[in-house]
Amino acid sequence: ARRNVLITGCSSGIGLALAVKMAKDEQKRFKVFATMRNLAKKEPLEEAAGHRLGKTLEIKQLDVCDEQSIKTCVNSIPDRRIDVLGKYRINDCKFMFMDVFACCCLPFCAVSNAGMGLIGPIECQSIEEMKTVMDTNFFGLVRLLKEILPDMKRRKSGHIVIISSVMGIQGILFNDVYAASKFAVEGFCESLAIQALKFKLQLSLIEPGPVVTEFERKVFEDGMKMDLSAADKETAEMFTNIYLKNYKQIFQSLGQSAEDVAEHTVKIILAENPPFRHQTNTLYTPMTTLKYADPNGDLPIDIFYKMVFQHDKIFSASLNFIKLLRWRSRKSFDLGKPSQ
Numbered sequence: 001a002r003r004n005v006l007i008t009g010c011s012s013g014i015g016l017a018l019a020v021k022m023a024k025d026e027q028k029r030f031k032v033f034a035t036m037r038n039l040a041k042k043e044p045l046e047e048a049a050g051h052r053l054g055k056t057l058e059i060k061q062l063d064v065c066d067e068q069s070i071k072t073c074v075n076s077i078p079d080r081r082i083d084v085l086g087k088y089r090i091n092d093c094k095f096m097f098m099d100v101f102a103c104c105c106l107p108f109c110a111v112s113n114a115g116m117g118l119i120g121p122i123e124c125q126s127i128e129e130m131k132t133v134m135d136t137n138f139f140g141l142v143r144l145l146k147e148i149l150p151d152m153k154r155r156k157s158g159h160i161v162i163i164s165s166v167m168g169i170q171g172i173l174f175n176d177v178y179a180a181s182k183f184a185v186e187g188f189c190e191s192l193a194i195q196a197l198k199f200k201l202q203l204s205l206i207e208p209g210p211v212v213t214e215f216e217r218k219v220f221e222d223g224m225k226m227d228l229s230a231a232d233k234e235t236a237e238m239f240t241n242i243y244l245k246n247y248k249q250i251f252q253s254l255g256q257s258a259e260d261v262a263e264h265t266v267k268i269i270l271a272e273n274p275p276f277r278h279q280t281n282t283l284y285t286p287m288t289t290l291k292y293a294d295p296n297g298d299l300p301i302d303i304f305y306k307m308v309f310q311h312d313k314i315f316s317a318s319l320n321f322i323k324l325l326r327w328r329s330r331k332s333f334d335l336g337k338p339s340q
């Protein structure tokens with residue numbers, strides 16, 4: 001059976017790569033509803049999808065900050081119609097609700113991917129900018145789930161996949177609000193996962209480290225243009241001379257491609273028992289593990305401090321260590337045989 005998959009934020013990056021990968025699946029296991037806020041940006045996706053367009057992939061408008069656009073999009077998907085109260089509504093006048101079970105109801109999968117970044121000292125960011133990040137990254141997910149969760153609960157079937165981040169586990173210098181938005185996502189999902197289990201629904205958080213996409217380019221450019229006049233000299237220099245200076249290098253040495261993350265995500269979607277959390281970058285795992293190694297929470301903060309402020313020694317040593325790990329773990333990703 002073909003599985004309906006709705007993905008948000010498909011005009012670029014991970015969303016685009018995932019939509020295309022699933023649409024090109026050789027076994028044709030997916031029908032992809034690739035959504036984006038602005039349909040004027042659909043060309044790269046159309047080009048990448050090629051002749052799958054209109055067959056295994058459809059493009060739809062969906063703005064995660066607009067409840068009505070989510071509703072309109074979900075209503076236009078055939079599975080929603082199949083699953084009206086778990087029954088077909090054949091003829092309102094004669095039958096009211098007919099007990100025709102939705103035997104062709106396919107497991108629905110939603111990938112909450114749309115998101116945005118924000119870097120810099122908080123004294124140089126407006127509350128409005130911060131609210132936009134929370135509204136997109138956190139409330140965007142909440143809005144989507146408010147729309148699709150009731151259907152999934154009725155069907156007792158569905159998989160919700162959320163593109164979170166390692167910053168949903170651990171904060172990083174000058175990513176305060178972005179990390180907060182991903183922490184919110186993680187806390188929300190941890191709570192919801194307990195209820196979801198009762199309804200036989202699956203929830204999976206995908207936690208990439210740095211990924212080389214539009215996100216990285218835009219965040220860096222915004223950082224370079226940032227008006228730092230509200231920050232003291234030491235903070236402004238820290239941001240410019242340490243953070244921004246090393247930003248590109250971190251993405252170069254640690255960064256994954258969007259296609260890499262898409263591959264991980266497809267494996268999670270196909271897994272018989274998908275995990276609740278999945279980190280896509282084994283190079284980053286030692287960093288997130290620090291959090292669990294010290295219940296006081298001091299260890300990761302101390303290590304990050306040393307990496308950033310004694311970076312001449314530790315930062316370059318860490319990068320070399322990371323390069324070594326990358327070489328050793330290149331072929332280590334395997335979630336076992338996916339379910340068919």
Ligand code: NAD
Pocket residue numbers: 008009010011012013014015036037062063064065113114115116117136140163164165166207208209210211212213214215216258
């Ligand atoms: P990207 O900028 O290429 O993709 C983000 C997509 O979200 C864009 O297509 C954008 O148009 C869309 N979007 C933003 N606001 C939207 C809205 N209101 N409604 C609908 N779509 C909207 O970047 P990406 O790296 O592919 O990011 C995808 C996800 O991965 C995000 O949630 C991001 O937080 C997460 N992530 C990215 C990185 C990274 O380093 N790039 C690392 C970890 C996690």
